[in-house]
Amino acid sequence: MSVSEQEQLAYIAAQAADARVNLELETEDGMTLNMGPQHPATHGTLRLVAKLDGEQVVAAEPIMGYMHRGYEKLTEVRTYPQVTTLINRIDWLGSFANEVPFILAAEQLMEVEAPPRAQWIRTILFEMSRIANISLYIGDMAVQIGATTPIFFAFRDREHILNQIERVTGGRFHPNFDRIGGLKDDLPAGWIEETKAVIKKMQTFCDQMDDLVAGNEIFQARTRGIGVIPAEVALSYGLSGANLRGSGVDWDLRRDQPCGLVYDQCDWKVWTHPDGDSYSRFWVRLQETREACNIVDQLLDNIPSGPIMAKVPRIIKVPAGEAYVATENPLGEMGYYVVSKGDLTPFRVKIRSASFSNMSICPWVLKGVFVPDIIAILGSLYFILGDIDR
Amino acid sequence: MTEVPEHLLKKAAEARAKREAAAGSSAPTDAPEAKAKDEPEEVVVEPDTKAEEALEVLKEALGDAILASHIEPHRGLWIRVGAQDWRAAASAARDALDCKFFDFLSAIDWLPSPYGRELEAEQDLNEAKEPEEMSWGYTGGETRFQMLARVYSLSHHIGVMIKADLPDDEPRIDSLIPVYAGANWHEREAIEMFGIAVNDHPDVRNIYLPGGFEGHPMRKDYPLLARRMKPWPGIVDVELMPGDES
Numbered sequence: 001m002s003v004s005e006q007e008q009l010a011y012i013a014a015q016a017a018d019a020r021v022n023l024e025l026e027t028e029d030g031m032t033l034n035m036g037p038q039h040p041a042t043h044g045t046l047r048l049v050a051k052l053d054g055e056q057v058v059a060a061e062p063i064m065g066y067m068h069r070g071y072e073k074l075t076e077v078r079t080y081p082q083v084t085t086l087i088n089r090i091d092w093l094g095s096f097a098n099e100v101p102f103i104l105a106a107e108q109l110m111e112v113e114a115p116p117r118a119q120w121i122r123t124i125l126f127e128m129s130r131i132a133n134i135s136l137y138i139g140d141m142a143v144q145i146g147a148t149t150p151i152f153f154a155f156r157d158r159e160h161i162l163n164q165i166e167r168v169t170g171g172r173f174h175p176n177f178d179r180i181g182g183l184k185d186d187l188p189a190g191w192i193e194e195t196k197a198v199i200k201k202m203q204t205f206c207d208q209m210d211d212l213v214a215g216n217e218i219f220q221a222r223t224r225g226i227g228v229i230p231a232e233v234a235l236s237y238g239l240s241g242a243n244l245r246g247s248g249v250d251w252d253l254r255r256d257q258p259c260g261l262v263y264d265q266c267d268w269k270v271w272t273h274p275d276g277d278s279y280s281r282f283w284v285r286l287q288e289t290r291e292a293c294n295i296v297d298q299l300l301d302n303i304p305s306g307p308i309m310a311k312v313p314r315i316i317k318v319p320a321g322e323a324y325v326a327t328e329n330p331l332g333e334m335g336y337y338v339v340s341k342g343d344l345t346p347f348r349v350k351i352r353s354a355s356f357s358n359m360s361i362c363p364w365v366l367k368g369v370f371v372p373d374i375i376a377i378l379g380s381l382y383f384i385l386g387d388i389d390r
Numbered sequence: 391m392t393e394v395p396e397h398l399l400k401k402a403a404e405a406r407a408k409r410e411a412a413a414g415s416s417a418p419t420d421a422p423e424a425k426a427k428d429e430p431e432e433v434v435v436e437p438d439t440k441a442e443e444a445l446e447v448l449k450e451a452l453g454d455a456i457l458a459s460h461i462e463p464h465r466g467l468w469i470r471v472g473a474q475d476w477r478a479a480a481s482a483a484r485d486a487l488d489c490k491f492f493d494f495l496s497a498i499d500w501l502p503s504p505y506g507r508e509l510e511a512e513q514d515l516n517e518a519k520e521p522e523e524m525s526w527g528y529t530g531g532e533t534r535f536q537m538l539a540r541v542y543s544l545s546h547h548i549g550v551m552i553k554a555d556l557p558d559d560e561p562r563i564d565s566l567i568p569v570y571a572g573a574n575w576h577e578r579e580a581i582e583m584f585g586i587a588v589n590d591h592p593d594v595r596n597i598y599l600p601g602g603f604e605g606h607p608m609r610k611d612y613p614l615l616a617r618r619m620k621p622w623p624g625i626v627d628v629e630l631m632p633g634d635e636s
Binding site for chain 2 (some may be wrong): 005012014016037064065068070073074076108111138232233235236237320321322323324326333335337339348352354356357359360361364365389
């Protein structure tokens with residue numbers, strides 16, 4: 001196997017780029033700390049270069065692109081139904097939630113509405129992927145701080161939710177279940193009762209984690225007052241989801257920007273925390289998992305009967321227009337700006353992923369913190385590399 | 391099974407009526423035509439007073455700088471400005487309309503792809519395409535590249551999509567970082583993906599691509615090399631099933 005000249009050039013270019021980054025962050029009297037690309041706190045391959053003065057961070061710069069897959073370019077050569085396969089892989093812990101905003105944007109352009117039953121099941125699966133995603137975060141956050149036990153609880157209990165998602169969709173991680181105009185399939189027999197039991201288990205899991213992690217003195221000492229983000233700064237950087245609510249901004253797209261999901265049909269609460277530190281972000285996420293269990297539990301009681309698919313043509317051509325639809329995903333606001341020219345494929349899709357904006361605050365928030373706090377802050381901001389790099 | 395709530399039934403009935411009306415008026419062939427036929431139905435949609443008010447506020451703040459605007463009832467507000475008014479439009483949205491939340495920033499290349507859709511790869515490959523006419527989306531446009539940013543007002547519950555035409559000879563625009571600090575990374579992405587120059591950007595390193603990468607991949611005339619190498623049987627997926635029409 002020979003290496004082509006082009007590949008050689010690409011390799012040299014990559015090396016040169018790396019060298020330049022290192023040089024820029026080289027300090028005269030301090031030192032440069034390189035973290036990653038493979039680090040357990042990075043949920044993928046993120047590299048963090050920090051310029052230190054003693055134990056304190058003078059400047060930190062995340063370096064991404066190790067997992068850039070060019071989804072925005074690829075969507076331009078995929079038909080609308082094929083796009084969901086790609087976007088499943090953006091946030092791989094809560095895959096179903098990735099599909100929903102894109103499908104809703106396409107439905108909005110086509111003036112199609114999914115039947116009530118499909119909307120109900122969509123909302124249930126959406127919230128279940130939130131539980132699967134954030135329950136792992138809760139365990140993972142404890143690992144960052146140094147407590148290894150909770151992650152095993154998290155993996156154990158998340159499995160129940162994944163099994164239920166698999167029973168409906170056939171896929172544990174990448175369901176690819178949402179269709180323009182409804183869903184691929186109906187619920188299997190007996191699913192509702194089983195899911196109710198699973199939700200009970202997850203509620204117990206949340207209580208356990210509340211005691212084990214949130215109530216833990218060491219955990220609090222490591223996270224309280226660390227990485228404080230004021231509300232104004234959070235807004236100007238476009239932080240969303242629990243990171244924004246952890247800074248005391250009462251903003252939840254599920255409540256404030258309803259679009260085709262049935263959150264108005266159940267009784268739930270948006271949790272906020274005024275502190276804006278790492279602990280408050282963790283706490284808000286923990287409450288959100290509880291609330292998601294609560295939402296699923298209520299919705300399971302009232303699933304309406306009826307079809308699960310609206311009448312849509314087999315060959316889907318989306319009328320010309322532009323639409324931006326965003327939903328409150330496990331990681332924050334995820335939206336798709338779809339520009340259609342009336343063709344089989346989108347003309348342009350801008351993927352507004354939550355982690356990209358959430359991470360863009362890193363250089364700001366990491367300035368002046370101590371080295372062990374980097375991990376606590378990165379962990380609490382919670383990002384998935386697929387969601388940053390797309 | 392429990393009952394379907396009334397508001398959903400109503401919604402479904404409305405959607406059904408709309409679809410039937412659309413289907414009734416001969417075969418919906420082309421998108422703009424189908425839309426025109428739908429127009430009598432559109433009367434049902436209530437006017438979006440919130441967006442109209444927001445547009446008034448912006449018009450007051452920016453005056454003639456707003457070249458065009460578009461309101462999609464209850465779905466959004468679009469405005470278009472010239473490249474020189476880009477930063478002014480963003481700060482007007484932030485100050486006059488209280489749009490504190492910076493949603494995203496990107497660019498659009500309106501050039502029709504010279505490579506076709508690349509779906510029917512075997513037919514498409516290596517064939518020179520007839521250049522299509524350039525056409526723009528909402529609020530129209532004049533130039534190939536448009537900048538695009540969305541900001542949101544949490545207090546007024548209204549999002550504004552700001553577009554700016556970039557000059558054709560050299561796509562160059564002011565940075566939004568003084569107005570929204572979060573624009574930094576989004577602009578870096580636009581710089582490397584679309585080859586847009588941003589004035590006063592403090593950090594123009596590539597964010598995703600390797601340092602020496604040549605070309606700007608999100609431009610429409612940048613070929614998707616994988617499709618050039620290997621035919622893609624994608625179109626097969628949407629073949630007609632037996633018994634299907636249209």
